[in-house]
Amino acid sequence: MNDQQSESHELSAMQNLPFITSDLPGIGGELKVEPQHFIVEELPLYEPVGDGEHIYIRFARQGWTTRGLQKRLAALFDLKEWDVGYAGLKDKHALVTQTFSLHMPQADIAVVQAAIEADLELKAEWSQRHRNKLRTGHLHANRFRILLQHPIADAMLIAEQIAAALKTRSVPNYYGEQRFGFAGDNAARGREVLKGRGVRQPWKKRFLIDALRSELFNIWLAARIEKGWFDTLVVGDVARKEDSGGLFEVEDVTADLPRFQAREISHTGPMYGHKMRWASHESGELEQRILADAGITEEMLKRARAQGTRRVGRIFVDDLEMQAGEQGIWFSFTLPPGAYATTVLREFMKSVDN
Numbered sequence: 001m002n003d004q005q006s007e008s009h010e011l012s013a014m015q016n017l018p019f020i021t022s023d024l025p026g027i028g029g030e031l032k033v034e035p036q037h038f039i040v041e042e043l044p045l046y047e048p049v050g051d052g053e054h055i056y057i058r059f060a061r062q063g064w065t066t067r068g069l070q071k072r073l074a075a076l077f078d079l080k081e082w083d084v085g086y087a088g089l090k091d092k093h094a095l096v097t098q099t100f101s102l103h104m105p106q107a108d109i110a111v112v113q114a115a116i117e118a119d120l121e122l123k124a125e126w127s128q129r130h131r132n133k134l135r136t137g138h139l140h141a142n143r144f145r146i147l148l149q150h151p152i153a154d155a156m157l158i159a160e161q162i163a164a165a166l167k168t169r170s171v172p173n174y175y176g177e178q179r180f181g182f183a184g185d186n187a188a189r190g191r192e193v194l195k196g197r198g199v200r201q202p203w204k205k206r207f208l209i210d211a212l213r214s215e216l217f218n219i220w221l222a223a224r225i226e227k228g229w230f231d232t233l234v235v236g237d238v239a240r241k242e243d244s245g246g247l248f249e250v251e252d253v254t255a256d257l258p259r260f261q262a263r264e265i266s267h268t269g270p271m272y273g274h275k276m277r278w279a280s281h282e283s284g285e286l287e288q289r290i291l292a293d294a295g296i297t298e299e300m301l302k303r304a305r306a307q308g309t310r311r312v313g314r315i316f317v318d319d320l321e322m323q324a325g326e327q328g329i330w331f332s333f334t335l336p337p338g339a340y341a342t343t344v345l346r347e348f349m350k351s352v353d354n
Contacts, residue, residue: 017218018225019347020172021165026350027155029148029328031342035062037147037327038094040341042087043140043334052131053105054085055112058097059122065092069120073100076119077112085134088142088337091178097125101134139337146341148348149328156324162348163320169231170263170314171347172221175214176340186211194300209304212296213271217311220269220290224313227286229267233257236281239265240312247277247310266312273308274301315339 032038048056061069066089074081083103090096104112113127151159180186190212192198193205224230233239237250242264250256250267259265270276270287278284291297301308320333331348335341 017172017174017222019350020169020225020230021162021347024162024165025158027148027151027158027162027329027348028351029151029155029349031146031148031345031349032091032093033147033149035093035095037149038091038341039096039145040090040094041097041143042090042099043143044099045087045138045140048128048130050129052129053103054101054130054133055104055107055109055127056099056101056130056134057113057116057124057127058099059116059124060095060097061120061122062095063092066090066098068092070100072120073102073116076115077102077104077107079103083133086136087134087139088136099134101130103133137337141334141336142339142341143334144332144341146331146345147325147328148331148345151328151349155329156322159322159329159348163317163322166317166344166347167320170316171344172225172230173311173313173315173339174218174221174343176342178340178342179214180211187215188212190215191294191296194296194304205304209306212294213273213306213308216290216294216296217269217271219294220287221313223286223290224267224269230314233260233267234281234283236279236283237267238277238279238283238310240268240310241265249280250283263316266314268310269313271309271311272296272301273306274298276308277310311338315344317344320344 064072066086070081070084070086073079073084079102085101085103087099090098102112109127109129113124116122117124177184186208189198190208190210193208194212199205199208221230233250233253233256235250235253238247239250239256239260240247247268256265260267270278270290272291279287315335317333317335320331323330323332331345333341333344335344
């Protein structure tokens with residue numbers, strides 16, 4: 001498969017994912033025309049306590065990738081990149097309010113903040129000490145405010161119908177197109193890495209393999225929707241408890257379905273790896289078939305040190321609000337860590353380039 005074919009494959013993999021509101025038309029439109037039209041605010045899992053070896057600093061930024069800003073902060077204070085922590089990756093083409101941690105036990109907070117503001121031209125909201133590094137997942141949720149520009153005429157009427165359907169049925173927890181790179185070829189490159197070809201840098205290998213695993217999750221979720229399994233449970237599913245995050249196998253659908261309908265539990269899908277907990281019965285057969293069809297084995301994942309995990313199959317948007325304006329429609333909603341706002345908005349747009 002050449003580069004052009006790889007790009008076409010990855011882009012179509014995102015574009016052809018089924019909509020949960022396929023019975024309703026889309027409203028088209030454009031996203032991310034300007035960074036201030038795509039606003040993301042991290043909602044922290046905890047607040048810094050005021051003492052400890054790490055400095056937490058929160059500021060709004062745009063035009064930076066999270067990793068790019070991590071590298072710049074490390075270089076500014078002569079730190080290793082590992083010494084700069086963050087709770088999650090955020091879009092470069094957005095206005096993002098985000099917190100970073102710096103392992104600087106002896107530094108003066110005011111001096112550190114002033115240096116960041118001067119060198120990076122970022123205005124800090126606050127800075128405070130805490131006892132541990134900020135790590136991926138140390139996040140309660142992300143709050144989004146997004147402008148969808150140039151939708152079709154009478155878009156609000158259709159948008160209200162789509163919003164009502166999503167609040168009733170929930171949203172498929174697809175990985176968004178950002179996961180697959182600007183050219184859309186990260187998953188294809190991840191396949192090459194598993195075969196012992198391609199990049200050599202360890203961090204980039206992990207990044208590309210994760211993109212491949214994300215694509216396979218999307219394929220699993222699309223298959224589940226097409227089978228009519230999105231709004232229900234299947235024997236052998238690995239379900240997650242919404243309150244605690246605990247996993248268990250569904251043995252009696254009749255007993256567990258009321259909990260699923262009450263949003264106490266949700267089905268989960270495979271983020272493939274050699275230590276992943278597999279579903280069983282017909283649910284497990286689907287997971288096995290997707291991996292086999294991709295030409296990937298557990299041994300390949302083991303060599304790549306991809307341990308694997310489970311990802312919840314649906315997300316809820318109960319606080320979704322919309323407001324029509326001169327430029328288009330503003331959408332506001334909150335999502336859990338790891339969920340993508342673009343997967344919510346694609347249900348409204350239903351356009352090829354979303």
